[in-house]
Amino acid sequence: MTSLAVVPGDGIGPEVTREALRVLETIAPAYDLTFTTTEYDLGARRYHASGETLPDAVLEEIRGHDAILLGAVGDPSVPSGVLERGLLLRLRFELDHYVNLRPSKLFTGVPSPLRDPGEIDFVVVREGTEGPYVGNGGALRVGTPHEIATEVSVNTAFGVERVVRDAFARAAARPRKKLTLVHKNNVLVHAGHLWSRTVDRVAQEFPDIAVDYLHVDAATIFLATDPARFDVVVTDNLFGDIITDLAAAITGGIGLAASGNVNPDHTAPSMFEPVHGSAPDIAGQSKADPTAAILSTVLLLDHLGHADAAHDVQQAAEADIAERGSAPRRTEEVGEAIAARVAEGVRVG
Amino acid sequence: MTSLAVVPGDGIGPEVTREALRVLETIAPAYDLTFTTTEYDLGARRYHASGETLPDAVLEEIRGHDAILLGAVGDPSVPSGVLERGLLLRLRFELDHYVNLRPSKLFTGVPSPLRDPGEIDFVVVREGTEGPYVGNGGALRVGTPHEIATEVSVNTAFGVERVVRDAFARAAARPRKKLTLVHKNNVLVHAGHLWSRTVDRVAQEFPDIAVDYLHVDAATIFLATDPARFDVVVTDNLFGDIITDLAAAITGGIGLAASGNVNPDHTAPSMFEPVHGSAPDIAGQSKADPTAAILSTVLLLDHLGHADAAHDVQQAAEADIAERGSAPRRTEEVGEAIAARVAEGVRVG
Ligand SMILES: CC(C)[C@H](C(=O)O)[C@@H](O)C(=O)O
Ligand SMILES: CC(C)[C@H](C(=O)O)[C@@H](O)C(=O)O
Numbered sequence: 001m002t003s004l005a006v007v008p009g010d011g012i013g014p015e016v017t018r019e020a021l022r023v024l025e026t027i028a029p030a031y032d033l034t035f036t037t038t039e040y041d042l043g044a045r046r047y048h049a050s051g052e053t054l055p056d057a058v059l060e061e062i063r064g065h066d067a068i069l070l071g072a073v074g075d076p077s078v079p080s081g082v083l084e085r086g087l088l089l090r091l092r093f094e095l096d097h098y099v100n101l102r103p104s105k106l107f108t109g110v111p112s113p114l115r116d117p118g119e120i121d122f123v124v125v126r127e128g129t130e131g132p133y134v135g136n137g138g139a140l141r142v143g144t145p146h147e148i149a150t151e152v153s154v155n156t157a158f159g160v161e162r163v164v165r166d167a168f169a170r171a172a173a174r175p176r177k178k179l180t181l182v183h184k185n186n187v188l189v190h191a192g193h194l195w196s197r198t199v200d201r202v203a204q205e206f207p208d209i210a211v212d213y214l215h216v217d218a219a220t221i222f223l224a225t226d227p228a229r230f231d232v233v234v235t236d237n238l239f240g241d242i243i244t245d246l247a248a249a250i251t252g253g254i255g256l257a258a259s260g261n262v263n264p265d266h267t268a269p270s271m272f273e274p275v276h277g278s279a280p281d282i283a284g285q286s287k288a289d290p291t292a293a294i295l296s297t298v299l300l301l302d303h304l305g306h307a308d309a310a311h312d313v314q315q316a317a318e319a320d321i322a323e324r325g326s327a328p329r330r331t332e333e334v335g336e337a338i339a340a341r342v343a344e345g346v347r348v349g
Numbered sequence: 350m351t352s353l354a355v356v357p358g359d360g361i362g363p364e365v366t367r368e369a370l371r372v373l374e375t376i377a378p379a380y381d382l383t384f385t386t387t388e389y390d391l392g393a394r395r396y397h398a399s400g401e402t403l404p405d406a407v408l409e410e411i412r413g414h415d416a417i418l419l420g421a422v423g424d425p426s427v428p429s430g431v432l433e434r435g436l437l438l439r440l441r442f443e444l445d446h447y448v449n450l451r452p453s454k455l456f457t458g459v460p461s462p463l464r465d466p467g468e469i470d471f472v473v474v475r476e477g478t479e480g481p482y483v484g485n486g487g488a489l490r491v492g493t494p495h496e497i498a499t500e501v502s503v504n505t506a507f508g509v510e511r512v513v514r515d516a517f518a519r520a521a522a523r524p525r526k527k528l529t530l531v532h533k534n535n536v537l538v539h540a541g542h543l544w545s546r547t548v549d550r551v552a553q554e555f556p557d558i559a560v561d562y563l564h565v566d567a568a569t570i571f572l573a574t575d576p577a578r579f580d581v582v583v584t585d586n587l588f589g590d591i592i593t594d595l596a597a598a599i600t601g602g603i604g605l606a607a608s609g610n611v612n613p614d615h616t617a618p619s620m621f622e623p624v625h626g627s628a629p630d631i632a633g634q635s636k637a638d639p640t641a642a643i644l645s646t647v648l649l650l651d652h653l654g655h656a657d658a659a660h661d662v663q664q665a666a667e668a669d670i671a672e673r674g675s676a677p678r679r680t681e682e683v684g685e686a687i688a689a690r691v692a693e694g695v696r697v698g
Contacts, residue, residue: 074535080545081538089536113574115464132481132502137539143546147506149539153481157496184587186423187438189430190486190498196429197492217594224573224598225462238533242591245566249573 001034002304005065005269009043010083011278012288012331013071019290019335020069020297023313026339027301031309038065042087043278044075053086059094067300068095068271071293072278085135092128095268097261098159099166100126100237101299102244102275104227109322110252118228120251123174125167125232126240128261130159131191133237155191155236160198166264167234168206178210178231179203182219182239195236219243223250248275255288256321258295262303270303272296286330291317294338316341350383351653354414354618358392359432360627361637361680362420368639368684369418369646372662375688376650380658387414391436392627393424402435408443416649417444417620420642421627434484441477444617446610447508448515449477449586450648451593451624453576458671459601467577469600472523474516474581475589477610479508480540482586504540504585509547515613516583517555527559527580528552531568531588544585568592572599597624604637605670607644611652619652621645635679640666643687665690 006021008014024035040062046052062068068091073083092100106112106120130153137151171179181199185192196213203211214222216239222229223246235243248257257275274292282288294317301310320338329337355370357363373384389411395401411417417440422432441449455461455469479502486500520528530548534541545562552560563571565588571578572595584592597606606624623641631637643666650659669687678686 080535081541084535085538111464113463113465115460115462132500133536135538137502137537139539139543141506142543145506145510147543149504149543151481151502151504151537151540153486153500153502155498155500157490157494161494184590186429186433187482187587187590188486188500189434189484190488191500192430194488194491194496194498217590220569220591220595221598221603224595225602238536241533241536241566242569246569246573246595249570253574254570 001036002067003065004035004037005062005068006037006039007042007068007070007073008039009071009073009278010045010075011072011280011283013043013073013278015284015286015288015331016274016290016293017069017071019331019338020293022335023294023339023342024297026342027309027313030312031306033306033309043073043083044078047078047083053083054090059090062091063095063268065269067269067304069297069300070271070273072274072276074278075280089133089135091271092261095261095271096263096265097128097271098163099260099262099264100128100240101260101262102126102240102247103258104244104247104251106251107256107318107321109324110256112250112252114224114227114250117250118226120227122227122230122247123170123232124240124244124247125163125170125234126244127159127163127235127237130155131237153188153191153236153238155194157194157198160195161202164198164202164234167232168202168209171209171232172206174231176231177208180219180230180233181211181213182216182233182235182243183213184216184239185213186215191236199234216243220246223247244275254292256291256295258292258299260296260299260303270300272300286332287328288331290331290335291321291338294335312342312345316345350385351416352414353384353386354411354417355386355388356391356417356419356422357388358420358422358627359394359424360421360629360632362392362422362627364633364635364637364680365623365639365642366418366420368680368687369642371684371688372643372691373646375691376658376662379661380655382655382658392422392432393427396427396432402432403439408439411440412444412617414618416618416653418646418649419620419622421623421625423627424629438482438484440620441610444610444620445612445614446477446620447512448609448611448613449475449589450609450611451475451589451596452607453593453596453600455600456605456667456670458673459605461599461601463573463576463599466599467575469576471576471579471596472519472581473589473593473596474512474519474583475593476508476512476584476586478586479504480586502537502540502587504543506543506547509544510551513547513551513583516581517551517558520558520581521555523580525580526557529568529579529582530560530562531565531582531584531592532562533565533588535564540585548583565592569595572596593624604641605644606641607648609645609648609652619649621649635681636677637680639680639684640670640687643684661691661694665694
């Protein structure tokens with residue numbers, strides 16, 4: 001039995017989460033899986049009602065689950081940063097999601113904004129618990145002409161090495177066996193050199209992985225001009241945030257981009273969520289594309305050791321993507337279509 | 350008489366600088382300008398010969414000039430960060446280049462990697478003296494499993510307000526009158542909110558400027574999918590570094606991207622340089638495209654109050670770009686062609 005903590009969240013979050021769960025329910029019997037779900041009301045609504053973002057007791061309850069499925073959090077009515085830092089990032093940090101996994105693939109049938117995208121199929125291993133995201137900043141004399149605001153990026157050998165090792169292991173499991181470190185070690189010399197030295201050292205244990213390095217600014221150029229060059233990218237929390245949105249854009253948009261906030265050591269539940277936000281402008285209208293949420297369940301299944309089930313869902317989603325036209329479909333139509341393919345594929349297989 | 354400190358630098362730096370100077374020499378007589386140049390040997394060669402990056406005495410000499418023309422610095426033989434921090438960033442910081450100006454325009458005749466780029470014509474006003482670039486980082490227990498490396502982003506009301514004001518003034522002088530703040534204020538809440546509050550406040554003095562805000566990750570999406578939406582972008586030092594390389598990529602590559610490190614108060618010389626690096630792989634072969642260096646002289650002329658001369662060079666460069674085919678031309682051919690157009694245009698005008 002697999003227990004899922006479900007955080008539908010705000011805006012389109014509940015709608016896309018529903019479809020992700022539909023697909024999980026559909027795949028379950030074929031692989032003898034049973035999912036139990038506990039829904040947690042977290043996000044803007046709860047914040048407005050109670051001022052709470054993530055109460056300690058709720059965090060502890062969530063911690064007792066096997067995995068977390070998250071829709072989207074955030075609403076313009078909440079000051080910027082409150083839910084991001086208080087809920088989303090708190091979950092990532094408290095549950096030690098040090099591998100923020102973001103695959104980018106240009107699926108058959110999906111138009112890229114690039115004229116000549118080539119075969120895009122890479123995965124970004126974004127560090128999830130350090131870097132400029134640690135929240136070690138502060139401000140003095142706020143609102144005066146003498147205000148000073150700082151943000152501290154914290155990087156440790158421990159934190160960098162574990163995510164770098166994870167990235168090498170993923171590169172070793174892929175056919176192209178390539179790993180690119182993305183940082184800015186010519187300016188952020190302390191953090192950057194820690195990253196570079198760590199990659200160089202771990203690389204010695206992986207002699208058949210081809211390793212290269214790109215400054216983050218140059219990486220964006222290659223994402224626009226030659227994204228097929230990438231296989232596995234390992235990078236820090238902030239650079240990973242930036243380049244994965246760009247990666248989503250060139251592969252057809254964040255409507256298709258899945259992510260896993262992974263604790264590879266399984267010391268706490270990992271969390272799976274679409275890269276897109278809560279899109280309040282289209283919320284409640286069945287206009288949201290649930291594909292990214294559904295693809296996030298692929299990462300969830302894989303993380304929980306159900307690689308075959310993950311494969312089936314991925315195939316079903318890709319088949320749907322390949323055959324969907326440009327006519328808009330309702331959120332549940334997409335979910336039903338992919339679930340139907342899952343059911344079919346499972347019956348045949 | 351205008352005194353230029355010329356820093357040709359490394360790799361293709363000297364080649365492209367030569368062409369930029371050729372164009373300046375050509376435009377000069379028509380506008381009664383006289384340029385005197387002092388060349389400074391700074392970069393990898395000097396570093397290897399003497400260990401020096403930017404001796405204080407040289408900095409003081411450079412300070413006595415009206416402007417600086419820089420080619421490119423950097424070489425793989427020098428540890429990453431040494432020349433960047435010790436020379437390039439030191440010049441930007443010591444000479445208070447708080448406006449790092451980076452226009453992005455998709456010129457007629459230039460292919461974009463985007464399928465449907467639209468009319469790209471915006472300028473990024475990148476802060477140049479604060480943020481994560483300040484070098485306020487450090488490391489402990491380097492090389493041990495207990496290493497910790499930090500990078501501190503420092504942001505002040507003084508520093509943010511002056512660059513924001515500059516950006517608003519530039520937006521006011523452009524037909525579309527739009528300004529976009531790019532930051533990450535939902536995560537880097539202290540720095541981000543200082544930026545947001547400052548933009549909101551200054552905006553009240555510019556009621557006819559339309560202002561919006563984008564997280565840096567979302568900004569990269571728009572640069573890939575709808576770059577024509579941008580007019581003036583104001584952003585911090587690191588985000589500006591990243592998005593201007595992407596902006597260069599979508600407008601045909603860093604071979605065409607100019608930049609000005611501007612001290613708008615004229616308390617020290619401003620510095621003009623192509624966005625590209627030293628490209629050691631093609632150095633000395635006359636393969637480098639000097640267009641970005643030449644377009645940087647447009648920013649130089651403009652900054653020194655010679656708007657008409659700047660306009661002429663811009664027109665000449667754009668005309669050359671529009672008519673150059675895809676056949677490779679030697680560095681000096683491009684310089685000569687643009688200089689010839691300048692001479693011609695000047696004669697006609
Ligand atoms: C919402 C925000 C805090 C988050 C991040 O910056 O990590 C988002 O952009 C993402 O990429 O998941
Ligand atoms: C070389 C490097 C220090 C520099 C920067 O990061 O500013 C470059 O990338 C640029 O954009 O001018």
